[in-house]
Structures are given as C-alpha cells and as structure tokens.
Amino acid sequence: MIPSPSPFHVLGIETSCDETSVGIVTDGKTVLANVIASQADLHARYGGVVPEVASRKHVERMLPVLQEALEEAHLSLHEIHALAVTNRPGLLGALLVGVSATKALAYSLKIPVVGVHHLEGHLYSNFLAAPELATQFPLLILIVSGGHTQIMRMEGHGSYTLLGQTRDDAAGEAFDKGARLLGLPYPGGPNIARLAQEGDPTRVPFPRALLGKNLEFSFSGLKTAIRHFLEHDQGKTPLADIAASYEAAIVDVLVRKLRYAAQREGIKTICVAGGVAANQKLQECMRKMAEQEGLTLIAPHPTLCTDNAAMIATAGYFALQHRPPDPLSFDTFATEMLAMPSEIEES
Numbered sequence: 001m002i003p004s005p006s007p008f009h010v011l012g013i014e015t016s017c018d019e020t021s022v023g024i025v026t027d028g029k030t031v032l033a034n035v036i037a038s039q040a041d042l043h044a045r046y047g048g049v050v051p052e053v054a055s056r057k058h059v060e061r062m063l064p065v066l067q068e069a070l071e072e073a074h075l076s077l078h079e080i081h082a083l084a085v086t087n088r089p090g091l092l093g094a095l096l097v098g099v100s101a102t103k104a105l106a107y108s109l110k111i112p113v114v115g116v117h118h119l120e121g122h123l124y125s126n127f128l129a130a131p132e133l134a135t136q137f138p139l140l141i142l143i144v145s146g147g148h149t150q151i152m153r154m155e156g157h158g159s160y161t162l163l164g165q166t167r168d169d170a171a172g173e174a175f176d177k178g179a180r181l182l183g184l185p186y187p188g189g190p191n192i193a194r195l196a197q198e199g200d201p202t203r204v205p206f207p208r209a210l211l212g213k214n215l216e217f218s219f220s221g222l223k224t225a226i227r228h229f230l231e232h233d234q235g236k237t238p239l240a241d242i243a244a245s246y247e248a249a250i251v252d253v254l255v256r257k258l259r260y261a262a263q264r265e266g267i268k269t270i271c272v273a274g275g276v277a278a279n280q281k282l283q284e285c286m287r288k289m290a291e292q293e294g295l296t297l298i299a300p301h302p303t304l305c306t307d308n309a310a311m312i313a314t315a316g317y318f319a320l321q322h323r324p325p326d327p328l329s330f331d332t333f334a335t336e337m338l339a340m341p342s343e344i345e346e347s
C-alpha cells in the first residue's frame with residue numbers, strides 16, 4: 001500500500017540516545033525539517049552518555065524541538081499524515097520519552113503511527129540521499145554507529161539479512177574509546193577525524209583484525225593496541241599521527257570487509273549508514289574501492305549519518321507501504337536485532 005494522499009507528510013521522532021530530534025519528510029524523500037538538539041556538550045564532562053541525564057534533557061527539549069520542526073516545515077500538526085518513532089534499541093528511559101510523546105500525538109490527532117528500529121532508520125538515510133534506491137534491490141549496507149557494526153543485505157522494504165557483525169566493540173565505540181585515551185573529548189569520532197587531518201596515517205602500524213574470509217569484525221584489540229602504544233611512546237609521536245593511524249586502521253578493515261561482501265554477494269550497489277559514516281576518510285576510501293570494483297556507492301550527507309529524526313520519518317513512510325500501523329499499545333525495547341544472521345562462514 002502506498003501511503004496516500006501525496007504529498008504525504010510523516011513526522012519522525014528520535015530520542016534513543018543523546019539527540020532529541022524531530023524530522024518531517026514528504027513522500028519518503030523530501031526533508032522539510034530535521035531539527036536535532038544534541039546533548040553532546042552536556043555528556044562530554046562524563047566522557048560518555050549518562051542515561052538518566054539524557055532522559056531528563058529529552059523531556060525538557062521534546063516540545064520546543066517539535067515546535068521548531070513544524071515552523072521549519074511551515075506545517076501545523078493537523079497537516080501531518082502519520083507518525084514514526086524510534087522504539088528500539090537504545091537507552092530505555094530516553095526511548096520512552098519519544099515514544100510517549102508520539103503516542104500522545106497519535107491519540108489526539110487520530111493518525112497512524114509506526115515504531116521504527118533505530119538501525120532501520122540509519123539505513124533509510126540512504127533513501128534520502130538517493131530516492132531511486134527504493135526500486136534497486138538488493139542493496140549491501142554497512143552500518144557503523146556507536147553501538148553497532150554490521151553488514152546487511154537488504155532485499156526489499158523491511159527485508160534484511162545480517163551478513164556479519166562485530167564480535168566485540170562497534171566501530172564508533174573504537175573511535176570513542178581511542179579518543180578518550182588520546183585525551184580528546186566525547187564524542188570521539190569527529191575529534192579523532194579532525195586531528196587526523198594533519199597527521200600521517202602510516203606512522204603507527206596499528207593492527208587490522210581481519211579474522212579470515214568472513215564478515216565479522218573485532219575492534220577491541222585495536223583499543224588495547226593504542227593503549228600500549230601510548231604507554232610506551234611517552235609523548236614522542238605527534239598526537240595527529242597517532243589519530244590518523246588509528247582512524248586508518250578502523251577505516252581499512254571496514255572497507256576491506258565491505259569489498260569482500262560485495263564480491264561474495266554479487267551486489268552492485270553499496271550503502272553506508274550510522275554516525276561513523278560521517279567520517280570523510282571512510283567515505284573517501286569507500287568511494288575509491290567502489291570505483292575499482294565497478295560498484296555504485298551511496299553515502300548520506302554527514303548530518304543524515306548521525307542520529308536524526310528525518311531518517312526515522314523516512315523509514316516510517318516505507319514501513320507503511322508494507323505493514324499496517326502499530327496499535328497505540330506498541331512496546332519499547334532497549335535491545336532488539338533488526339535482522340537475524342545468515343549462516344556464519346568459518347575462516
């Protein structure tokens with residue numbers, strides 16, 4: 001079922017971690033508003049997100065952010081046709097703020113609502129970057145965020161197979177933990193990337209955990225490697241060189257695994273999603289690899305890579321094409337897989 005009428009406005013709400021965001025997207029492809037109130041500065045002093053602090057800030061910011069999004073889109077609440085909200089996975093208290101607000105809106109406006117998996121939202125940011133993807137299945141998608149590192153095969157809307165994921169830390173976690181050891185503030189990814197621009201990525205030979213011919217990842221060894229390096233180096237190597245080498249080690253593994261996945265699966269269109277996808281070095285290396293392999297690469301704009309609600313609204317729009325809206329009693333989950341793994345290949 002194609003949501004009708006056209007234009008069909010979906011309002012999305014995202015509060016799974018430390019961004020309060022409301023986005024309004026028309027017909028699953030045109031972003032009318034994408035307001036993001038980040039709490040990063042607030043959590044920086046603790047070196048990471050404090051769940052209870054995040055929930056309280058979401059409560060304070062929910063209505064002002066909603067108001068700002070409607071103003072930006074030049075729409076009133078009564079012109080919204082459907083609602084979409086991240087209801088899994090994430091910090092439970094934080095998720096509940098967005099879910100409760102969305103349920104109240106759905107109840108009072110009497111419009112359909114869908115609960116969206118956060119990773120599905122990330123993946124749909126690619127559909128905003130390239131609306132033609134909506135008819136170009138199968139797609140191969142690398143999801144790299146603070147909590148996940150996965151390679152997914154997407155057969156159609158709502159149809160995913162998990163081809164491989166990390167055994168331990170996520171790529172974003174590796175950036176954040178590495179940054180902390182380098183004395184850089186949270187969130188670590190953008191700060192390492194900034195410092196790395198002036199550094200030599202070949203200076204420190206950090207290990208690449210390739211784990212054989214499969215699509216699994218492991219980043220915990222890299223974190224140990226940088227800790228040992230810093231202990232022994234005693235400040236001799238410029239921080240920019242260490243940051244650039246560390247970034248290169250993460251990017252290198254991600255790109256090599258994605259290349260192997262494309263070859264193995266015979267898929268010609270590759271996408272990248274999640275906060276780490278905002279990394280310019282990763283986008284540049286993926287672009288080179290795609291050129292060499294004759295693949296089409298889709299990469300969302302950096303503001304659509306990190307947590308935002310336009311991606312949730314887009315995922316909600318397409319969800320309404322293949323499943324009924326959720327009843328107002330729908331649940332919220334701190335953890336849930338988006339897709340089940342295919343058979344794990346042995347190295």
Ligand code: KG4
Nearest residue numbers: 145146147172189190275276278279306307
């Ligand atoms: O998707 P996201 O905003 O939130 C989660 O769903 O986790 O991802 C946040 C992660 C953090 O680990 C952050 O350090 C990383 O994305 N990140 C980056 C960059 N921007 C954000 N990592 C590397 N380079 C960046 N430019």
Ligand code: ZN
Nearest residue numbers: 145275306307
């Ligand atoms: Zn995210």
